[in-house]
């Protein structure tokens with residue numbers, strides 16, 4: 209059977225956080241658009257990332273608060289998480305989002321959703337050729353939004369065990385008796401606390417000297433301490449070098465990065481959370497002369513153009529911050545470049561959070577980054593135990609750290625480690641976007657009693673130079 213050949217203005221490969229909204233926006237503006245997705249609409253965030261992880265983290269918090277009930281004068285007896293029911297709740301929430309996305313495409317002919325795995329297949333004159341099964345698409349421009357998958361580290365024997373990853377954790381319906389998590393980044397930390405609160409023993413192995421390696425040491429230590437208090441064990445400066453099945457589970461050999469000393473840990477399950485590998489290795493990029501970096505990302509300019517004119521890269525594969533909100537903002541950048549005045553670029557303030565409890569809300573530079581950059585730095589720190597609302601709701605753990613440029617009085621960055629930190633950080637985000645001095649927040653009125661008062665209290669401890 210001959211291949212079907214269809215022509216488009218723009219083809220988007222990957223229906224992730226940027227690709228899906230971009231396809232609709234470009235089509236609405238009159239471009240003929242195809243969106244190709246190999247698995248499920250919504251990508252990693254909806255199907256196994258943000259959505260289900262935050263859903264199970266919410267269940268875990270209910271269990272945690274039920275265990276703490278007596279602190280509030282309430283008697284709750286026999287807190288018993290039902291692990292399967294917790295996963296089932298998360299899966300239902302995922303299904304709702306997936307269904308909503310699927311239905312949004314059922315009546316649409318432009319953008320046309322094509323299900324299948326896409327590869328670039330060289331040029332057709334000035335245009336690009338893309339293959340999906342037996343279909344060939346010819347187009348003027350291509351947007352790549354193919355996301356990432358778990359980066360599997362070279363651990364001896366790993367192929368021989370049924371390890372868990374960010375992609376597969378929802379399918380493992382048996383609560384591990386002892387979960388060993390390899391990787392102490394965002395995924396490792398969030399999932400460690402989830403499984404621990406479900407009742408599993410949890411050990412986290414991190415190759416660096418601290419958890420959350422991009423954060424200031426005091427912030428990273430506070431996260432580790434909070435998780436240790438709940439019984440999670442950490443092995444830092446350590447690497448899992450070998451795994452082997454034994455009668456009662458899995459024997460993991462852990463090598464100390466500094467001393468080369470070897471320890472053996474028995475676990476029932478292993479979760480690999482050692483970073484993400486871009487899905488760029490089977491995209492036919494070589495057929496159009498597009499090279500990846502060593503890490504597999506695509507170098508882009510601030511307008512998200514790759515080195516091949518007409519090819520754009522958005523979301524996690526373009527290097528830099530890997531978040532749903534940055535991927536979604538990439539959609540707005542490409543939209544601005546293709547349909548608007550081109551003013552929107554990657555020159556942006558990027559906040560993020562680690563959804564442990566307490567949460568970490570972050571924006572801008574860390575103190576160490578700011579000092580390394582030679583800025584004239586002033587740092588304020590405010591302990592949450594001094595905030596009235598925090599005491600009233602029993603959430604006194606944590607602190608706020610604000611890094612200010614003492615020449616301009618503008619924020620360079622902030623870390624909020626507290627209850628609701630992922631919400632609170634946005635106050636600093638707005639201040640940074642407005643390029644306003646911290647005194648604007650200092651002089652504002654905040655509602656009492658709120659955690660937001662702590663965000664103000666932190667800057668109020670700064671003194672203008």
Ligand SMILES: Cc1cc2nc3c(=O)[nH]c(=O)nc-3n(C[C@H](O)[C@H](O)[C@H](O)COP(=O)(O)OP(=O)(O)OC[C@H]3O[C@@H](n4cnc5c(N)ncnc54)[C@H](O)[C@@H]3O)c2cc1C
Nearest residue numbers: 222224225246251252253257326354355523524530531532
């Ligand atoms: C466990 C976990 C928790 C997370 N939690 C958060 C969080 O709380 N907050 C946050 O901001 N971020 C979170 N993230 C990160 C967030 O999920 C990603 O940054 C975001 O989804 C990236 O979107 P994307 O556009 O790069 O691609 P993705 O959402 O990964 O989508 C890429 C899509 O491309 C498809 N695809 C790949 N190759 C092809 C091909 N050749 N042909 C056709 N289709 C293809 C894939 O099937 C996929 O659907 C989390 C990630 C994980 C793994």
Ligand SMILES: NC(=O)c1ccc[n+]([C@@H]2O[C@H](COP(=O)([O-])OP(=O)(O)OC[C@H]3O[C@@H](n4cnc5c(N)ncnc54)[C@H](O)[C@@H]3O)[C@@H](O)[C@H]2O)c1
Nearest residue numbers: 361391392393394395396414415447448481482483530561
């Ligand atoms: N709340 C959120 O926004 C959220 C949540 C989860 C994931 N994410 C996104 O997904 C990305 C990936 O998360 P992640 O946690 O997998 O990656 P990560 O890069 O954040 O952390 C991986 C950690 O694993 C360690 N490591 C690597 N190889 C190792 C080994 N062999 N043994 C022991 N430790 C090893 C690294 O030193 C690093 O600290 C994040 O960067 C983030 O962008 C975001």
